[in-house]
Amino acid sequence: MTKLAFERVLVTGSSGFVGACIARELLRRGHQVHVILRSPALSWRLQGISGGLHVHQGDLTDAERVAAIVKHASPEAVVHLATHGAYEDQSAARSIFQTNLVGTYNLLEAAQSARVRAFVNTGSSSEYGFRADPMRETDRVEPNSFYAVSKAAQTHLAALVAARGEMGVCTFRLFSIYGPWEEPKRLIPTIIRRAWAGQPLEMVSPATARDFVHVDDLLEPMLDFHRIAGLQGDVVNLGTGIQTTLGEVIETLRSVCPRAIDVRWGAMSARHWDSDKWVSDPSRAKSIFKWTARHSLRDGLARTAEWIQEYGGRYAGELQRSA
Numbered sequence: 001m002t003k004l005a006f007e008r009v010l011v012t013g014s015s016g017f018v019g020a021c022i023a024r025e026l027l028r029r030g031h032q033v034h035v036i037l038r039s040p041a042l043s044w045r046l047q048g049i050s051g052g053l054h055v056h057q058g059d060l061t062d063a064e065r066v067a068a069i070v071k072h073a074s075p076e077a078v079v080h081l082a083t084h085g086a087y088e089d090q091s092a093a094r095s096i097f098q099t100n101l102v103g104t105y106n107l108l109e110a111a112q113s114a115r116v117r118a119f120v121n122t123g124s125s126s127e128y129g130f131r132a133d134p135m136r137e138t139d140r141v142e143p144n145s146f147y148a149v150s151k152a153a154q155t156h157l158a159a160l161v162a163a164r165g166e167m168g169v170c171t172f173r174l175f176s177i178y179g180p181w182e183e184p185k186r187l188i189p190t191i192i193r194r195a196w197a198g199q200p201l202e203m204v205s206p207a208t209a210r211d212f213v214h215v216d217d218l219l220e221p222m223l224d225f226h227r228i229a230g231l232q233g234d235v236v237n238l239g240t241g242i243q244t245t246l247g248e249v250i251e252t253l254r255s256v257c258p259r260a261i262d263v264r265w266g267a268m269s270a271r272h273w274d275s276d277k278w279v280s281d282p283s284r285a286k287s288i289f290k291w292t293a294r295h296s297l298r299d300g301l302a303r304t305a306e307w308i309q310e311y312g313g314r315y316a317g318e319l320q321r322s323a
Contacts, residue, residue, distance in 0.1 A: 012060065040055065119228070195259060
């Protein structure tokens with residue numbers, strides 16, 4: 001049997017939405033997957049996985065523990081998805097910077113020492129701040145929250161480490177990702193659950209815009225370890241390049257939902273990050289990774305709704321626990 005390239009992969013943030021999808025896909029492809037969990041009790045997204053998953057308990061802010069885990073796992077690639085501050089209830093600046101900067105540095109340092117060949121760093125579209133035009137990797141970043149500042153600094157840190165060593169590093173700036181295993185209280189799972197239950201949807205302005213990307217579309221570029229191993233801190237947007245307003249999201253949802261949808265626009269106050277302009281320029285992802293998003297919003301919503309129905313009451317249980 002031919003040996004799998006980049007056989008051993010270490011994933012951080014695997015108890016989160018995107019991290020769980022990445023871990024599951026790596027296992028499906030036959031990789032030996034090591035994960036670092038700070039709190040195994042919160043790893044509901046990994047339940048039912050068997051074979052090939054190696055769980056290590058530790059906190060990324062503990063440099064010695066991180067170094068020991070990475071040395072033991074001896075991964076050929078690292079996918080770094082652990083983060084803090086992406087949710088409204090994660091607003092403490094010190095915790096955000098400890099996890100996103102100190103934790104990332106500890107992991108980068110340990111990965112270099114272990115001679116990791118490819119390091120996937122996860123950034124955020126929030127690094128750009130508000131933009132009237134499609135966001136490009138060459139734009140000057142203008143972060144306007146503690147979280148956005150930490151992610152911008154994390155991107156620069158990853159690029160600096162890449163420039164000073166032999167480890168390939170790429171930072172992927174993610175736009176509005178949705179799909180199976182997303183946090184139940186987030187926008188897309190909430191409107192799907194409520195619409196299918198015949199409950200009203202309380203929304204902000206219908207003009208609020210985002211660039212929605214189905215999580216399955218992230219898998220190919222983020223797991224293209226051969227190509228990432230040859231990069232030196234490059235930054236790549238993962239967005240569709242299509243701006244979609246919430247009004248358009250609801251109209252698309254109506255085309256796949258079996259019930260009439262009652263929307264109460266303006267019933268929810270706008271958040272500080274809401275904007276009527278928010279879209280990526282995905283041309284660099286196409287150039288470097290030959291990548292374009294495959295799922296239309298309608299297809300993505302339909303697939304997500306089907307998964308939520310299949311996951312059933314267990315998903316509602318996680319919603320209650322996350323409240």
